Amino acid sequence: MHLGMSTLLQAVEACGIVAFACSGFIEARRKQMDMVGVYTVAFITAFGGGTLRDILLDRRPLFWVEHQEYALLIFGLALLSIPFLRHLRSSLAEKIIIVADAFGLGLFSAVGTSLARDAQMPTFVCVMMGVITGIFGGVLRDVICNEIPLVFRRGHLYATCAFAGCWLYLILDWLHAPQAVAIIASILLTSSMRMLAVRLDLKLPD
Amino acid sequence: MHLGMSTLLQAVEACGIVAFACSGFIEARRKQMDMVGVYTVAFITAFGGGTLRDILLDRRPLFWVEHQEYALLIFGLALLSIPFLRHLRSSLAEKIIIVADAFGLGLFSAVGTSLARDAQMPTFVCVMMGVITGIFGGVLRDVICNEIPLVFRRGHLYATCAFAGCWLYLILDWLHAPQAVAIIASILLTSSMRMLAVRLDLKLPD
Amino acid sequence: MHLGMSTLLQAVEACGIVAFACSGFIEARRKQMDMVGVYTVAFITAFGGGTLRDILLDRRPLFWVEHQEYALLIFGLALLSIPFLRHLRSSLAEKIIIVADAFGLGLFSAVGTSLARDAQMPTFVCVMMGVITGIFGGVLRDVICNEIPLVFRRGHLYATCAFAGCWLYLILDWLHAPQAVAIIASILLTSSMRMLAVRLDLKLPD
Numbered sequence: 001m002h003l004g005m006s007t008l009l010q011a012v013e014a015c016g017i018v019a020f021a022c023s024g025f026i027e028a029r030r031k032q033m034d035m036v037g038v039y040t041v042a043f044i045t046a047f048g049g050g051t052l053r054d055i056l057l058d059r060r061p062l063f064w065v066e067h068q069e070y071a072l073l074i075f076g077l078a079l080l081s082i083p084f085l086r087h088l089r090s091s092l093a094e095k096i097i098i099v100a101d102a103f104g105l106g107l108f109s110a111v112g113t114s115l116a117r118d119a120q121m122p123t124f125v126c127v128m129m130g131v132i133t134g135i136f137g138g139v140l141r142d143v144i145c146n147e148i149p150l151v152f153r154r155g156h157l158y159a160t161c162a163f164a165g166c167w168l169y170l171i172l173d174w175l176h177a178p179q180a181v182a183i184i185a186s187i188l189l190t191s192s193m194r195m196l197a198v199r200l201d202l203k204l205p206d
Numbered sequence: 207m208h209l210g211m212s213t214l215l216q217a218v219e220a221c222g223i224v225a226f227a228c229s230g231f232i233e234a235r236r237k238q239m240d241m242v243g244v245y246t247v248a249f250i251t252a253f254g255g256g257t258l259r260d261i262l263l264d265r266r267p268l269f270w271v272e273h274q275e276y277a278l279l280i281f282g283l284a285l286l287s288i289p290f291l292r293h294l295r296s297s298l299a300e301k302i303i304i305v306a307d308a309f310g311l312g313l314f315s316a317v318g319t320s321l322a323r324d325a326q327m328p329t330f331v332c333v334m335m336g337v338i339t340g341i342f343g344g345v346l347r348d349v350i351c352n353e354i355p356l357v358f359r360r361g362h363l364y365a366t367c368a369f370a371g372c373w374l375y376l377i378l379d380w381l382h383a384p385q386a387v388a389i390i391a392s393i394l395l396t397s398s399m400r401m402l403a404v405r406l407d408l409k410l411p412d
Numbered sequence: 413m414h415l416g417m418s419t420l421l422q423a424v425e426a427c428g429i430v431a432f433a434c435s436g437f438i439e440a441r442r443k444q445m446d447m448v449g450v451y452t453v454a455f456i457t458a459f460g461g462g463t464l465r466d467i468l469l470d471r472r473p474l475f476w477v478e479h480q481e482y483a484l485l486i487f488g489l490a491l492l493s494i495p496f497l498r499h500l501r502s503s504l505a506e507k508i509i510i511v512a513d514a515f516g517l518g519l520f521s522a523v524g525t526s527l528a529r530d531a532q533m534p535t536f537v538c539v540m541m542g543v544i545t546g547i548f549g550g551v552l553r554d555v556i557c558n559e560i561p562l563v564f565r566r567g568h569l570y571a572t573c574a575f576a577g578c579w580l581y582l583i584l585d586w587l588h589a590p591q592a593v594a595i596i597a598s599i600l601l602t603s604s605m606r607m608l609a610v611r612l613d614l615k616l617p618d
Contacts, residue, residue, distance in 0.1 A: 031560070034615065036569075036570075036571045036572045036575070037563075037571075040547075040563070040571055043540075051468070055261060055467060055468075056257070056261075056268060056271070058266045060470045061533075062468060064537070065468070065533060065534075065537050068534040068535070068536045068537045071536050071537065071540055072536055075536075121267075121271060121274075122271075122274040123274070124274045124277050124278055124281075125270070125271050125274045125277065128249075128277055135246075139350070143349060143350065143555060144551070144555065144560070144561060145560065146352070146558070146559065146560045147352065148237070148350070148351065148352045149350060151243075151246070157242075158242075159242045159243075159246055160242045163242070203240065261467060262463070262467075262474060262477070264472045327473075327477060327480075328477075328480040329480070330480045330483050330484055330487075331476070331477050331480045331483065334455075334483055341452075345556070349555060349556065352558070353558065354443070354556070354557065354558045355556060357449075357452070363448075364448075365448045365449075365452055366448045369448070409446065
């Protein structure tokens with residue numbers, strides 16, 4: 001992996017972390033958790049997917065261990081956002097969660113696929129690694145909040161969007177597109193497909 | 207580990223994957239999940255136990271990474287089984303889950319114990335590795351579907367069967383029985399004990 | 413790490429295991445689980461945090477694999493405690509859980525921080541490793557029993573105590589205090605703060 005690509009992946013990862021942390025903040029506040037609860041749920045949502053990916057690919061040090069500024073970033077965001085969250089209207093909160101979550105899904109799925117590709121995993125495994133990286137933080141968030149994970153409930157087209165985005169990345173990679181192009185295209189496909197699905201109430205057949 | 211034994215273990219593992227995937231398909235359908243939900247739950251049920259085992263034993267590449275055909279197999283089964291599952295009567299579904307789950311439990315427990323033995327783990331740890339490999343996929347399935355895991359509810363004799371099967375494997379191994387014999391005996395003991403317990407409504411004392 | 417320190421850490425770890433196992437026994441009994449369920453929940457509560465820590469730090473063999481006597485200890489305790497637990501009054505059970513859990517939290521947080529420090533992790537990551545090691549066993553226990561984890565519910569000051577204890581360890585370590593002193597001070601701070609919080613019904617601001 002070249003240095004430039006590695007930097008790109010890190011920038012994308014940092015954005016995904018912030019996006020997922022926001023969805024964690026809001027969800028935890030709705031469950032009436034206190035400050036530490038809010039921070040911990042945000043931490044788990046933001047780092048869950050990437051940590052599982054690093055464990056499955058046996059990459060060490062873990063990405064948030066190597067970059068402690070990520071954990072500090074979430075900590076700072078938690079302190080800043082708590083007073084703000086108290087005044088957030090519920091309908092707006094819902095919308096922010098959906099948009100933040102859609103971007104987090106796209107960003108992490110693309111990075112996950114890309115890292116699995118770099119580790120020379122077989123094609124279908126790369127796709128599954130991307131999907132797992134993308135969805136797992138949200139799954140942990142929902143399991144901890146004692147709900148059936150969003151991603152498994154009907155009519156959300158959630159994992160399906162990540163699945164499509166991961167394939168797009170691999171196809172572009174196979175066509176020798178520059179990695180930056182492949183990653184950005186994959187993120188855009190996953191996020192916009194997810195937001196469209198929510199907007200238009202698209203559902204998969206049973 | 208000899209090549210022949212390794213092949214045997216893989217064949218047993220593949221059967222266990224299919225058995226657990228079936229139980230995952232049916233459980234997810236009962237929760238009204240869509241196609242992707244069904245596939246993902248089946249995937250997690252089928253690979254959860256073995257993945258945890260590989261992580262705990264630090265074996266890499268993971269078994270489903272090395273053999274992407276496993277993940278493709280579940281994908282194909284999901285596509286094939288969805289229309290079929292729609293017409294499945296609920297009482298029959300219940301029975302299929304119990305039989306498939308009993309075989310999956312036996313198959314994975316035996317493989318888990320055997321791999322831990324090959325990695326020269328101490329005896330009691332081998333047993334716990336076998337039990338964890340056997341039960342963990344089902345635990346994840348139930349946690350994701352937001353239920354108290356089957357294995358921890360009363361009167362199911364679930365982990366107990368895996369426990370007995372793992373000890374049988376180790377005893378036969380200690381008596382220098384051929385590995386194939388030890389594995390098949392262990393699978394038969396675990397699965398038949400589990401099916402008998404359900405049939406005869408056997409319970410452990412409180 | 414010197415041999416003496418390693419022995420100290422192991423002794424502390426063993427105490428934490430027993431404390432958490434007790435909380436697991438009692439919680440599982442309240443959910444009407446049978447003998448194997450009680451053992452398994454205690455096992456997961458006692459080893460969950462340390463196992464996650466070892467996986468995140470990539471330490472192998474895992475602490476309970478290297479010391480199979482730990483797993484046997486829980487097994488023996490389960491056999492011994494079952495008849496005793498049947499006659500335990502509910503109000504007393506509640507108190508034992510809180511005290512055992514407070515000590516487990518303190519013991520595991522201190523060991524987790526200390527091991528992360530030895531592995532030369534950056535400061536904030538050491539704190540998070542300590543907190544994760546301390547709380548994760550209890551989180552798994554509650555997720556398996558299908559409840560919102562204790563640690564995330566309001567007004568418990570749970571992770572906050574571990575957080576304070578981990579910082580104390582690092583500050584004493586930075587002041588070149590002997591490791592034994594730092595560990596014991598950290599354990600005392602975490603446990604007594606947690607028990608005080610429950611006693612005085614202390615809460616964090618929203």
